Amino acid sequence: MFALVDCNNFYASCERVFRPELARVPVLVLSNNDGCVIARSAEAKALGFEMGDPYHLVRAKIEANGVKVFSSNYTLYGDFSGRVLETLKRFAEEIENYSIDESFLKFSPGADLEHVGAEIRATVHQHTGIPVSVGLGPSKVLAKLANRIAKRRPECAGVFRMPAGEGRAEILRATPTQELWGIGKQLSARLAAAGVVNAQQLSELSERAARQVLTVVGARIVAELRGASCLEIEEVVPTKKSVVCSRSFGRAVETLAELREPMADYTSRLAEKLRREGLVCAHLRVSVETNPFKEDAPQYFAGRGCDLITPTAFTPELVETALALLETIYRPGFRFKRVGVMALEVMPANAVQLGFDAPEPAELDRRARLMTAVARLNGLLGRGAVRVAAAGSAESPWQMRRGLCSPHYTTRWSELRRVAA
DNA sequence: TCTGGGGTCCTAGGACCC
């Protein structure tokens, strides 16, 4: 049995914890740059504010209704998120922190689940001041759905356990496919075209049909809807595969010089993020974008990436690369609204795939030996399997390079020699 | 006349999530 514990209106609730005077006041939290609404208290929802409402379009309504508005404060939310997680740990042995405001708990078959939902709610509220809802079900998808119901039906008091049999079928019939976890706008439209509009119909789809319409992801959802758990708890936080820093600016810009500035800025933030998490990247990608909301203006969207000679999180190197990439995709005559930079092929800074002793300095041709050794290993293990790594000194703890068979290696022998040395 | 087939890797793009 799984439980999904979800904090109610999380960011708005965090803002409220230390401000009791806001208890019944409608509260909104805005995105970076105060661009749009990203969290709403129950009172704000009742007033008709929607997720993603542009601030400048709802400002009048905010003032007219005495709504309290906050710029987002992710440090605060991260702190509360950690405290909620700590509190939840006492309730289950297996726990997955799914997002900043949600966690999955897994209970063993014999567990007494009669009152656990209410206990979780009371304890989290007592310890953190954050209200949560609890959904229970035999699979993650069903626990997610149960959570929605817990939130929606006042008589549930914030806890709902997915029934079996006809009770569940009745709920699934009343659930449009788009409300399911993993089914968005596009997929629900695709399903509707195939005559499937509610969750019960979806659960009755054959594995083959589900795969055809929704690919393997959809097939898993169908199994989960039938109560067969196939999405497991992921307790260990997997290391990131990419890290992004992208942002819109207040005012659109046109020249390359004006674009270079935010690009350099975001890239150094990206480098900081990587270092903070102990990561390096072997591929960097940048993108630029005009304002998609200005439909009458000429639109341009472009991105380009390149492999790095040495996986790195070193700011000057990344900035230099990002600016060079920017130059290749910049086009004059457009009004740019956003730039982004993304680190790909991210790996832990201390990763070493395979090491071997460097040949004796006295030996005639180190280069040939290295090449031969790596080529042989890659022949045995598959192209790119071997990466050259060298432990370094205290100032430069280590350096690492992607497989020698990458097209770069002959052109930057000096770099490799430095690493190998 | 008649022009293979199987596999991998990479990239771009689509879809989803919070």
Place this chain on the structure above:
DNA sequence: TCTGGGGTCCTAGGACCC
């Protein structure tokens, strides 16, 4: 004038190899 930011996974298609 003013519309977020950060992720993941999957697929299709092209390049390339033998």
